[in-house]
Amino acid sequence: MKNSKTLKFIWWIYIILLFLIVIVKFKGSFAQLENKISATPFGANCNIIPFDTIKMLIDYYSEGWARLNIFGNIIPFMPFGFFLPLAFRKMNKFRFVFICGLSFVLFAEIFQFFTRLGSFDIDDIFLNMIGIISGYLIMKFFKVDIY
Secondary structure: OHHHHHHHHHHHHHHHHHHHHHHOOOOOOHHHHHHHHHHOOOOOOEEOOOOHHHHHHHHOOOOHHHHHHHHHHHHHHHHHHHHHHHHOHHHOOHHHHHHHHHHHHHHHHHHHHHHOOOOEEHHHHHHHHHHHHHHHHHHHHOOOOOO
């Protein structure tokens, strides 16, 4: 039971940090966030064409910013798929991790669109889900089970 409480604590710290660092992109300055919001016209921060962004990132893969974008949308989400079934025993099936992960990612993308702190990009959803599924598969591959 103690492991469960510790894992839940780690899970919630991870979710808070993921939200602040990756989704809100908070770097310690509220003024920076305010400037970003006011500089982005509403609706200009949206891509609903599948693989449009990914194709562009692959074309520019030799550039550091493109690799950072690809891996920055996958790696931070891997702990989601890894820790969710460990922290919450009833969420140990793939379908639960997938649905919970997709719900979180959709919320994050919609949040970024409406707050203009980021963009709604269908490709981000795809890459984030690759991260979540990869984390889950790693957890299953290594047969990590604390219960």
